[in-house]
Amino acid sequence: MAKGLKVCSTPGCPTLVAQGRCEPCKAKAEKRRGTSAQRGYGRRHRDRFRKGVLDKNPVCVICRNAPSTVADHYPLDRRQLVAKSLDPDDPIYGRGLCAPCDSAQTALRQPGGWNA
Known part of the structure; x- marks a missing residue:
């Protein structure tokens, strides 16, 4: 080798x-x-979930030092919400994070990375 x-x-x-x-x-x-829209992250997600979460949490809920730029499904992920017949685009199922905190949380919650 x-x-x-x-x-x-x-x-x-x-x-x-x-x-x-x-x-x-x-x-x-x-x-x-598949595309982001095929995975459920289309217009409805952007207009309802992302906007609602970032309006609700304009500052990162973890570090409280940076503006939120990521709408993170929490504590259940999108697949879990769908499996429980809950609306994954409802902002109540999300939290606003800055990009570094989102990356750290993804590493913690999804060992092996986002595609594991």
Whole structure:
């Protein structure tokens, strides 16, 4: 094996990469994932959820030092809300975070990253 290279993290793919997935596997995963609108983050989400959450929490609810720029579903994520037949675009199911706090929370709540 070439120094510093690892096998692609996609099960069964033998391609050597510096880290993570090879480009063809990344492209396949992204295609399966669908567009943001297909995942439920379309106009209704932007106009209702995101705006409502950022209006409710203009300052990050975690650090309280930076403006909120991210509307985070919390404590349940979007999939959990849908599974419970709750409206995932209702701002009561969200909190406003700054980008660094959102990244830290994603790392804590979704070990392995957003695509795990």
